[in-house]
Amino acid sequence: MFGMSLPEIIVILVIAVLVLGPDKLPEALVKFAKFFKYFKAQVSSAKSNFEQEVRIAELKADAAKLKSSVTDISSNVRKKLTFEELDELKKSASDFSTELKSSLDFSQTNSDNENSRIPSENSQNQVLDKLNVLDKLNSDPLNTKIDEQREGKNV
DSSP states (O other): TTTOOHHHHHHHHHHHHHHHHHHHHHHHHHHHHHHHHHHHHHHHHHHHHHHHHHHHHHHHHHHHHHHHHHHHHHHHHTTTOOOHHHHHHHHHHHHHHHHHHHHHHHHHHHHHOOOOOOOOOOHHHHHHHHHHHHHHTTTTTHHHHHHHHHHHOOO
């Protein structure tokens, strides 16, 4: 106990009996035992709090690593298409859309003028559906966001 041997403990007890007397010695030993028990509880509480704080710090570090990896992955996914590729896609879609509209207009004017074969309603509806999809592609909010970001970076 505290690195003391049995003879040292006996000497301390003899001095305590002489100083305190036989009447106050049991009361002093009870107080010493209560203090030692309280001190031990406080040390174990501080130790558990410290370990808990270390675990919380480790969890925060792991969460920060996870968050950074998620942001890296999301930025990589967003940067998959470069701005030039996106412009090319938008241009080809708009070219195709104008080509399709002009050919549709041309076929309708020819059929009206020459009274030739009129395309079936089903094929006209399919063409109009494709045009609507292309218009949606050109007016996609993501495209406008990317355009805004590009303009912000170029400024």
